[in-house]
Amino acid sequence: MNKVILIGRLTRDPELRYLTSGAAVATFTIAVDRPFTNQQGERETDFIKIVTWRKLAENCANNLNKGRLVGVSGRLQIRSYEGEDGQRRWVTEVVADEVQFLDWPKDRSGGFDSNEYEDFGSDPGGEPSDDLPF
Numbered sequence: 001m002n003k004v005i006l007i008g009r010l011t012r013d014p015e016l017r018y019l020t021s022g023a024a025v026a027t028f029t030i031a032v033d034r035p036f037t038n039q040q041g042e043r044e045t046d047f048i049k050i051v052t053w054r055k056l057a058e059n060c061a062n063n064l065n066k067g068r069l070v071g072v073s074g075r076l077q078i079r080s081y082e083g084e085d086g087q088r089r090w091v092t093e094v095v096a097d098e099v100q101f102l103d104w105p106k107d108r109s110g111g112f113d114s115n116e117y118e119d120f121g122s123d124p125g126g127e128p129s130d131d132l133p134f
Contacts (some may be wrong), residue, residue, distance in 0.1 A: 007031035016061035026057035
């Protein structure tokens with residue numbers, strides 16, 4: 001089984017390109033904090049390359065930018081190529097099957113339009129509801 005699930009923030013805007021076949025491919029890197037601290041009490045971060053294909057690639061390129069929080073699920077892929085200097089190079093990346101946008105774009109004016117959505121647990125008058133179980 002080869003399954004990877006990550007949550008992290010984009011380190012820069014996605015790069016979208018099209019292959020000669022016409023298939024879209026987008027790449028971006030996410031910063032993922034490790035779930036523990038080091039000996040100095042600091043969290044370390046891994047920077048993981050993500051690859052998306054076709055419609056998912058176009059959606060990511062059109063809707064994501066640096067700093068956005070995303071959930072990614074896919075498979076780990078390790079490939080190699082020969083560099084211009086003749087040296088063999090290895091690349092580890094996640095080929096995403098699914099990318100979920102976990103926050104709002106920064107240019108959005110913070111939250112829902114109050115005319116379109118009511119606050120959870122409030123009656124139309126805006127007072128908190130007393131019949132909630134928590």
